[in-house]
Amino acid sequence: MHRALELASKGIGRTNPNPLVGAVIVKDDKVIAEGYHEFFGGPHAEINALRNATESVKGATMYVTLEPCSHYGKTPPCVDAIIESGIKEVVVAMTDPNPLVAGRGIRNLENNEIAVWTGLLEDEAKELNEVFIKYITTKTPYVVMKTAMTLDGKIACKTGESKWISNEKSREYVHILRSRLTGIMVGIGTVLKDDPSLTCRIGEGLRQPRRIIVDSTLKIPLESKVLRDDHAGETIIATAEGADVLKAEKIKYSGAKVIYLPSKDGRVDLNKLMESLGEEEIDSILLEGGGELNYSALKAGIVDKVVTFIAPKILGGKDAPTPVEGEGSCSMRERIELGKIKVSTFGDDVMIEGEVKRC
Numbered sequence: 001m002h003r004a005l006e007l008a009s010k011g012i013g014r015t016n017p018n019p020l021v022g023a024v025i026v027k028d029d030k031v032i033a034e035g036y037h038e039f040f041g042g043p044h045a046e047i048n049a050l051r052n053a054t055e056s057v058k059g060a061t062m063y064v065t066l067e068p069c070s071h072y073g074k075t076p077p078c079v080d081a082i083i084e085s086g087i088k089e090v091v092v093a094m095t096d097p098n099p100l101v102a103g104r105g106i107r108n109l110e111n112n113e114i115a116v117w118t119g120l121l122e123d124e125a126k127e128l129n130e131v132f133i134k135y136i137t138t139k140t141p142y143v144v145m146k147t148a149m150t151l152d153g154k155i156a157c158k159t160g161e162s163k164w165i166s167n168e169k170s171r172e173y174v175h176i177l178r179s180r181l182t183g184i185m186v187g188i189g190t191v192l193k194d195d196p197s198l199t200c201r202i203g204e205g206l207r208q209p210r211r212i213i214v215d216s217t218l219k220i221p222l223e224s225k226v227l228r229d230d231h232a233g234e235t236i237i238a239t240a241e242g243a244d245v246l247k248a249e250k251i252k253y254s255g256a257k258v259i260y261l262p263s264k265d266g267r268v269d270l271n272k273l274m275e276s277l278g279e280e281e282i283d284s285i286l287l288e289g290g291g292e293l294n295y296s297a298l299k300a301g302i303v304d305k306v307v308t309f310i311a312p313k314i315l316g317g318k319d320a321p322t323p324v325e326g327e328g329s330c331s332m333r334e335r336i337e338l339g340k341i342k343v344s345t346f347g348d349d350v351m352i353e354g355e356v357k358r359c
């Protein structure tokens with residue numbers, strides 16, 4: 001199963017919004033086949049493994065990271081192929097949260113005299129497919145909020161200068177994150193201040209994230225990089241109902257999409273935005289702030305994971321911007337808490353990540 005998980009992870013950034021799945025077939029204590037889901041719309045992991053078998057799979061055991069599917073989707077059910085192949089035992093890491101499958105795959109195998117064992121390395125499998133689990137069950141994207149700050153909690157100097165807070169290794173890892181997640185989201189404040197291009201700049205031929213700008217009153221300058229760069233991912237401007245229609249037409253003329261959403265206190269309703277982005281098949285988002293949007297996103301309950309880089313630098317200044325601003329909490333009871341904490345280092349920078357606890 002460890003090997004099956006390793007195979008599954010080879011599909012990272014290529015299978016969204018479908019899951020990462022790996023499969024290994026073992027006979028007489030020997031691996032006779034391996035396969036994984038390589039790209040969206042391609043054959044499922046189980047089918048690739050069956051096709052790659054170096055000898056007959058009759059009587060063999062399949063280790064697969066996700067319950068085999070039982071439905072007709074873009075491809076026929078994997079359980080049918082497994083039953084037909086003569087495999088006698090299937091070991092599954094996690095059941096499929098897809099309501100179209102949800103246990104039917106396992107029952108189907110068992111009804112055909114195939115022994116099924118479930119739960120081997122289940123936590124690892126769930127972690128690998130955190131995006132898929134959220135998206136297939138809620139139809140809204142998995143949101144990762146990423147920030148980079150100094151040891152004293154600033155994301156820039158009081159003048160706004162911010163190049164660079166985190167080191168090169170940390171920034172390179174952020175580009176890996178951008179290639180793994182389908183969308184990247186910032187607030188209009190960040191566009192006005194930094195004019196970012198929001199592209200993924202590692203390696204050749206990598207998928208570019210779709211760029212989402214939250215801009216309630218359509219303040220975005222038409223010459224912004226996100227509206228001009230043709231080689232990057234699609235740009236979506238999320239604005240509030242009632243925003244300037246003429247400006248919206250000009251933005252659309254540049255090739256970007258404009259989505260109108262209900263607003264709360266003049267600001268785009270972020271929960272509604274997540275529903276709309278889910279309909280656009282955006283299964284995951286890297287939220288790169290700034291402080292106002294980060295606070296609103298945390299308060300709206302749309303953030304699933306927080307990734308924070310802490311650089312051993314000190315800037316000081318009560319007016320220097322911080323990762324999460326907005327109105328702020330009045331008491332500790334209002335805090336947002338993280339769990340499943342992981343700490344790693346990138347050179348001298350420390351990265352802390354954790355899942356937002358839902359109370």
Ligand code: AOF
Binds near residue numbers: 044068074096
């Ligand atoms: C995958 N790859 O290796 C496995 C999947 O749209 P379809 O027909 O490709 O089906 C997607 C569903 O199939 C997916 O939501 C999951 O429930 C199941 N298993 N999907 O893309 C795979 N094993």
Ligand code: ZN
Binds near residue numbers: 069
């Ligand atoms: Zn399948």
